[in-house]
Amino acid sequence: MLWKGRRQSDNIEDERSDSGGGFGGGGPRQFRVPIGGRAGGGGSIIFVILVVLAGWYFGFDPSQILGEGGGLVPGGGGQITEDSSSPDSGAPASDEMKQFVATVLAETEDTWSGIFKANGLTYEDPKLVLFSSQIRSACGFASSAAGPFYCPGDHKVYLDMTFFQQLDQQFGASGEFARAYVIAHEVGHHVQNLTGIMSKFNQMRQGMGEAEANQMSVRVELQADCFAGVWAHYTAQKGILEQGDMESALNAAKQIGDDTLQKKMQGYVVPESFNHGTSAQRQTWLARGYKSGKLSDCDTFNNPV
Ligand SMILES: [Zn+2]
Numbered sequence: 098m099l100w101k102g103r104r105q106s107d108n109i110e111d112e113r114s115d116s117g118g119g120f121g122g123g124g125p126r127q128f129r130v131p132i133g134g135r136a137g138g139g140g141s142i143i144f145v146i147l148v149v150l151a152g153w154y155f156g157f158d159p160s161q162i163l164g165e166g167g168g169l170v171p172g173g174g175g176q177i178t179e180d181s182s183s184p185d186s187g188a189p190a191s192d193e194m195k196q197f198v199a200t201v202l203a204e205t206e207d208t209w210s211g212i213f214k215a216n217g218l219t220y221e222d223p224k225l226v227l228f229s230s231q232i233r234s235a236c237g238f239a240s241s242a243a244g245p246f247y248c249p250g251d252h253k254v255y256l257d258m259t260f261f262q263q264l265d266q267q268f269g270a271s272g273e274f275a276r277a278y279v280i281a282h283e284v285g286h287h288v289q290n291l292t293g294i295m296s297k298f299n300q301m302r303q304g305m306g307e308a309e310a311n312q313m314s315v316r317v318e319l320q321a322d323c324f325a326g327v328w329a330h331y332t333a334q335k336g337i338l339e340q341g342d343m344e345s346a347l348n349a350a351k352q353i354g355d356d357t358l359q360k361k362m363q364g365y366v367v368p369e370s371f372n373h374g375t376s377a378q379r380q381t382w383l384a385r386g387y388k389s390g391k392l393s394d395c396d397t398f399n400n401p402v
Pocket residue numbers: 153154155282283286318321
């Protein structure tokens with residue numbers, strides 16, 4: 098992705114040095130992936146991976162939903178924001194990664210503002226919080242092991258950038274645009290929050306059993322993938338995608354599919370426990386959004402997935 102020199106979002110909150118202070122009360126609010134017992138030798142590794150999986154699920158706590166769907170005017174400004182913040186974040190690699198994240202976030206802001214406007218709506222920019230180790234959000238405490246997440250209660254995406262290394266080394270999903278896809282997926286949840294899809298999901302899942310709630314969750318997640326594809330569609334139109342970018346994103350979607358991850362981590366799959374979708378489903382919906390750029394092609398609730 099030809100991102101250098103493009104606008105960087107000023108909606109980044111860098112909290113990498115002070116991470117909210119421990120797991121004292123309440124406990125983490127992540128969803129557990131419901132996979133039955135028998136964690137053998139690699140139990141703790143499996144657990145970490147499952148928490149990562151769970152992290153992709155993200156904070157659907159009904160009590161956290163504000164539900165008013167907007168009101169804030171997107172912070173405009175076409176300026177490139179200089180990183181004059183935290184002097185402690187000295188590592189150049191990390192700073193470049195931060196700039197990349199800020200640029201991708203800015204691209205999502207521009208794309209979604211345009212789409213909302215075209216539909217007579219106002220897009221409210223989400224914040225993106227960079228953290229290390231652990232963080233306190235409106236959705237509770239979270240650890241880096243839970244992976245990036247979106248909290249509907251405070252309209253923020255939470256990201257520990259070490260996840261990108263994990264994505265590369267552990268999940269076999271390398272490439273810049275694989276990372277962009279992760280961010281765009283979380284922003285997709287924000288779009289679901291603003292449009293009321295997420296609160297509807299929360300209402301519906303109240304009366305559901307676990308298996309049924311998982312199926313519903315898959316539809317929510319696949320839609321976020323499709324929205325990430327819609328974003329990629331418009332990003333491609335700007336001429337800033339490079340050869341292999343979309344392939345990186347599609348490969349990431351494949352590597353983090355429920356079936357692929359479960360096979361890799363535990364050697365077998367438990368389809369009832371899928372809550373993000375299979376590799377094939379995730380690739381299909383990401384590609385679908387990418388192909389047309391139309392939100393109407395992302396209706397995972399009224400179409401077979
Ligand atoms: Zn998700």
